[in-house]
Amino acid sequence: MKIELAKSYGFCYGVKRAIDIAEKNPKSVTFGPLIHNKDEINRLANNHNVGLVESLDEALEHDTVIIRTHGITKDRLQRLKADGKKVINATCPYVTTPQQIVEKMSQEGYTIVIFGDEKHPEIQGVASYSVAAERTFTVLDKSELSALPLGAKVALVAQTTRKPDAYQAIAAELVVRVQELRVFNTICNATFENQEATEELAKKSDIMIIIGGKNSSNTKQLFSICQNNLESCYHIENSSELEASWFAGKENCGITAGASTPGWIIEDVTKKIKELTLTR
């Protein structure tokens, strides 16, 4: 069986940067998982003594707190600083940008519309920078816009991992709803590149293995792109989930990985697939 990796996959700039920061700061804790990948978080704990806390109360028990790539809410960040913690900000610069835009635009009187998942930590962080919660809305689809009291001036930002065409549709809908629409292209290029490469590979494969955290938004989108192109798609977190039966009768196996999947996991998956299909 032929095994092929997507032309672009895996770690993006923000994730590489965050891991680099964590490795240089032993005896610290990250507030929330640094990235959406359990195996990499275990590696940082075991090899670099970087712990993980999930709540503000826990974080306040430590001296050095690393802010993860997705960022945290503004009030939590302020509380950590107010309590004299050493705060190391590993928020991806592409996430800091929409945080700053939301703060500035809300101060200037714009209604804020965020295209993203309101339960995702990135979006909770971004939304928290608005100075006017009553005119800050998060939507996942253009159909949600009609019910919102938008006012005359709207600023629009997107979760970094969203699909451009859905963002375009939301912007187009707003253009005729308001007097002024300010659209900030906060979708990350790395996401585009991984998505395009995944689609290209999916079109010529008869099985696709998508590697990444089960709660990773961008990995789920890679999975969805594959599902649109072929039947046999499997979203796994690591090689232990692979099953030999998936590959029966298949000739071309494509592999791609989300933005928070470390290289060593991808190598491990590739090796395991070779072993499982060795007889063919």
Added chain:
Amino acid sequence: MKIELAKSYGFCYGVKRAIDIAEKNPKSVTFGPLIHNKDEINRLANNHNVGLVESLDEALEHDTVIIRTHGITKDRLQRLKADGKKVINATCPYVTTPQQIVEKMSQEGYTIVIFGDEKHPEIQGVASYSVAAERTFTVLDKSELSALPLGAKVALVAQTTRKPDAYQAIAAELVVRVQELRVFNTICNATFENQEATEELAKKSDIMIIIGGKNSSNTKQLFSICQNNLESCYHIENSSELEASWFAGKENCGITAGASTPGWIIEDVTKKIKELTLTR
């Protein structure tokens, strides 16, 4: 034959206002036709002593100059004022708005994209307010955008009479091309209303008469909407163009009129159609 007028047609706010201003200022001239309607311009000349000049040189020969609804270029306006003319500005407020937006946004470093016809006086006026001609572009279709050197920040305005869906398509295209897109909804509601009412009427008519200047952009769009809905559509400027043969075998005649068509012309057309179809 049944004759029905569209629910909304004819003069908009800006045109009514301009005619009112002209009627109150005899012994003046308008710089360019006040509105796109020859018959109304003749009426103003004959009944109110309001003349018409077509060039700056001609305008400079008069004491009182009325600026027409579509506006004029910034340098011409400045020249008239510098020469001590009494300038009466009848520019539609909905046209003044994009002029001001283009001036401010170009000063703030935005590339300007204007959705409109670069040969139309409204657009020539709006574009003239940009302080940076080298980053000011006028397009009629989203396909023209790919060739433009847009930069990171773009401000988008539309000719007041353009169709919203084409404007949405241009905005959607730009969203993913630039870092920040600022879209101003400068399309005029009166245009929407006349368009919607025309479409509604066209769907239930078997002949449509569209009244308005042959060079009137919004009238041409009403004509185009009718053409999408039925075969027998006629764009006329006044009742003298009507032909009895058009109405042979027709049962439902719809009438609509562009934003610069005076009520007396519409009444005259309606009367003439009744005469032409009297025997039926």
